[in-house]
Amino acid sequence: MLRLNMILLMIVVIGALGVVTSQHRARKLFQALETEQERARQLDVEYGQLQLEMSTWANHPRIEKIARERLHMVTPSSAVPKGAP
Amino acid sequence: MVVRRRPQRGHRFTESPVLQLALQGWRSRTVGLLLMAAFLALVARGFYLQVINNDFLQQKGDSRYLRDIQISASRGKIVDRNGDMLAVSTPMQTIWAIPADARTMSGEQKRRLAGLLDMKVRDLDGKIASEKTFAFVKRQVSPETADRIATLKFPGVHQEREYRRFYPTGDMTAHIVGFTGVDDKGLEGVELAFQNSLLGRPGSRTVIRDRRGAIVEDVGATKPPRDGKDVRLALDSKIQYLAFSQLKAAVEANKAKAGGAIVVDARTGEILALANWPTYNPNNREHLSGAQLRNRAITDTFEPGSVMKPFTAALALEKGKVRFDTVINCAPGRITIGSATISDAHQHGALTVAEVIQKSSNVGTTKIALGFAPKEMWDMFDSLGFGQAPNLGFPGEVNGRLRPWKNWRPIEQATMSYGHGIAVSLVQLARAYTVFAHDGELMPLSLTKIEDTPPHGARIFSPQTMRELRIMLEMAVQPEGTAPKARVAGYRVGGKTGTAYKIEGGVYARKYIGSFVGIAPISDPRLVVAVMIDEPSGGAHYGGDVAGPAFSQIVGGALRTLGVPPDAPIQVADAGAGKGKL
Numbered sequence: 211m212l213r214l215n216m217i218l219l220m221i222v223v224i225g226a227l228g229v230v231t232s233q234h235r236a237r238k239l240f241q242a243l244e245t246e247q248e249r250a251r252q253l254d255v256e257y258g259q260l261q262l263e264m265s266t267w268a269n270h271p272r273i274e275k276i277a278r279e280r281l282h283m284v285t286p287s288s289a290v291p292k293g294a295p
Numbered sequence: 296m297v298v299r300r301r302p303q304r305g306h307r308f309t310e311s312p313v314l315q316l317a318l319q320g321w322r323s324r325t326v327g328l329l330l331m332a333a334f335l336a337l338v339a340r341g342f343y344l345q346v347i348n349n350d351f352l353q354q355k356g357d358s359r360y361l362r363d364i365q366i367s368a369s370r371g372k373i374v375d376r377n378g379d380m381l382a383v384s385t386p387m388q389t390i391w392a393i394p395a396d397a398r399t400m401s402g403e404q405k406r407r408l409a410g411l412l413d414m415k416v417r418d419l420d421g422k423i424a425s426e427k428t429f430a431f432v433k434r435q436v437s438p439e440t441a442d443r444i445a446t447l448k449f450p451g452v453h454q455e456r457e458y459r460r461f462y463p464t465g466d467m468t469a470h471i472v473g474f475t476g477v478d479d480k481g482l483e484g485v486e487l488a489f490q491n492s493l494l495g496r497p498g499s500r501t502v503i504r505d506r507r508g509a510i511v512e513d514v515g516a517t518k519p520p521r522d523g524k525d526v527r528l529a530l531d532s533k534i535q536y537l538a539f540s541q542l543k544a545a546v547e548a549n550k551a552k553a554g555g556a557i558v559v560d561a562r563t564g565e566i567l568a569l570a571n572w573p574t575y576n577p578n579n580r581e582h583l584s585g586a587q588l589r590n591r592a593i594t595d596t597f598e599p600g601s602v603m604k605p606f607t608a609a610l611a612l613e614k615g616k617v618r619f620d621t622v623i624n625c626a627p628g629r630i631t632i633g634s635a636t637i638s639d640a641h642q643h644g645a646l647t648v649a650e651v652i653q654k655s656s657n658v659g660t661t662k663i664a665l666g667f668a669p670k671e672m673w674d675m676f677d678s679l680g681f682g683q684a685p686n687l688g689f690p691g692e693v694n695g696r697l698r699p700w701k702n703w704r705p706i707e708q709a710t711m712s713y714g715h716g717i718a719v720s721l722v723q724l725a726r727a728y729t730v731f732a733h734d735g736e737l738m739p740l741s742l743t744k745i746e747d748t749p750p751h752g753a754r755i756f757s758p759q760t761m762r763e764l765r766i767m768l769e770m771a772v773q774p775e776g777t778a779p780k781a782r783v784a785g786y787r788v789g790g791k792t793g794t795a796y797k798i799e800g801g802v803y804a805r806k807y808i809g810s811f812v813g814i815a816p817i818s819d820p821r822l823v824v825a826v827m828i829d830e831p832s833g834g835a836h837y838g839g840d841v842a843g844p845a846f847s848q849i850v851g852g853a854l855r856t857l858g859v860p861p862d863a864p865i866q867v868a869d870a871g872a873g874k875g876k877l
Contacts, residue, residue: 237512240510240511240512240513241509241510241511244509244510255385255386255438258385259385259438261380261383262383262461262463265379265380265383265463265464268379269465270532270533270536271536271540274536274540
């Protein structure tokens with residue numbers, strides 16, 4: 211009887227410790243997940259900001275200005291130059 | 296209670312009968328009862344706390360470790376047909392303070408905080424002087440600045456995330472995209488028209504936080520945030536830029552008050568560009584005037600003038616009243632109906648129907664129009680969408696004005712045939728011109744990109760009539776027509792000029808609206824472009840002179856952007872430059 215009680219007590223203690231550790235680990239993992247999700251959000255925000263930056267650099271007035279002023283490009287006329295086949 | 300085990304002669308000391316306790320039974324029972332009562336009291340208290348007063352205590356407990364967290368959702372983006380950003384939300388930080396705590400900052404800390412936020416120490420002091428428990432210090436602070444403030448750990452200063460709307464294309468697309476006010480509420484343009492689908496719905500979750508504020512566990516149901524849906528417009532930002540910059544150039548060159556331009560894809564009815572001048576910068580909306588905010592192309596009506604003539608000619612051809620080459624005597628450039636006289640800007644002799652359109656003769660058009668019953672003409676205008684809002688779902692769309700045919704007088708019918716006595720918006724004109732481009736079908740216009748098969752339009756005219764009309768429209772941009780400046784190198788285009796007097800206070804003023812609406816390329820129409828210049832005062836005022844060149848530039852650029860192959864016969868430089876074909 212006594213031995214059975216002792217065994218049951220041991221099992222209870224082991225179970226209790228198991229609950230505590232798994233709870234602890236679950237919280238650790240949960241926090242890791244939280245951190246990663248926060249990072250994902252941050253990256254998402256950064257992506258949006260980079261897209262915004264890209265569209266600012268790539269806006270048409272700026273491209274035209276650079277093409278015309280720095281690269282001296284002109285719109286070709288559709289007329290075929292004299293002498294072309 | 297003490298049991299005598301061995302009644303013997305000799306006693307051990309402890310078993311001496313003298314020391315025997317002779318307690319009365321009631322005493323032990325009393326103690327027992329008292330203890331019992333104490334336990335009962337405990338149980339009752341426990342019951343009270345656990346069952347009866349549970350809610351209150353649970354709430355107190357929850358408030359110590361449970362937190363409801365709002366998960367913000369961002370507003371949907373507005374992109375053009377190729378995915379270029381037109382409007383995008385990006386998070387900014389709001390710096391707020393608990394004034395009582397913030398007042399403990401040292402002078403040095405205040406100076407640094409004020410410096411980082413680009414404000415005066417005096418203003419900062421003002422904000423944290425309040426007796427409230429919450430005060431905004433500055434809203435919409437860039438994330439970089441906010442990070443620096445966070446690392447410096449000012450007492451009582453906190454941050455919260457907020458979204459701010461950016462418009463990378465700025466003034467170019469201001470009228471079509473519109474803008475939002477505080478709290479993500481669309482106030483103008485597409486931002487208002489698509490408010491419901493753009494708006495995100497914030498989510499929430501309940502969590503347990505530990506002593507350090509870290510989230511330990513999710514409890515209860517999490518409501519996931521729903522980000523707003525992106526809206527993909529039909530707009531092509533390249534063509535939009537082209538239309539906008541050419542319109543601006545035309546308005547400035549003609550010293551005009553305002554202008555509008557629309558480019559429509561004739562095959563699908565998608566609006567590829569919609570530009571207005573004057574405009575504004577949606578990223579900085581201080582000092583805005585009503586004139587800048589006005590989306591003229593959609594919300595303003597005007598008497599269109601001669602751009603309406605092709606419809607009159609089309610109806611006459613369709614009803615078999617005239618043929619393409621029926622000769623109409625337009626001499627001597629005047630015609631009197633009742634008490635009013637209609638005259639031509641230039642005198643013409645006998646013109647064919649095609650030449651009436653080419654040279655834009657009011658007299659010729661009037662003679663054609665007087666052959667119709669008023670109802671026939673009204674039906675045609677009505678089925679072309681004049682007098683009805685264009686149903687784009689855009690805020691501020693106007694119906695224009697088309698009076699009921701029952702009380703038309705002959706003079707009104709005559710003036711309507713060349714576009715006076717009827718008021719339309721530029722977007723209605725562009726839509727009506729899709730019939731010429733689409734073999735007689737009126738295409739419904741669309742602000743958003745059409746992903747699947749484009750809708751079918753209602754048939755108004757027969758394809759044969761439209762083929763003849765396209766020839767007339769092309770004739771109008773020939774050197775003998777009213778708009779040689781609207782020609783485009785490499786492409787065959789066609790269109791009609793309009794020069795209309797403006798009405799001011801019910802009478803015609805000596806102010807004009809010059810317009811040009813055209814289609815291109817003629818061999819297989821792809822685009823409808825409408826340009827309107829309001830009050831040109833730089834010398835020229837004819838539609839062909841003020842709006843024609845802008846049309847030419849916009850169409851040429853747009854066709855090249857879309858990769859439409861040139862359909863005009865190849866010209867050789869120098870040889871016959873400026874002289875067209877046909």
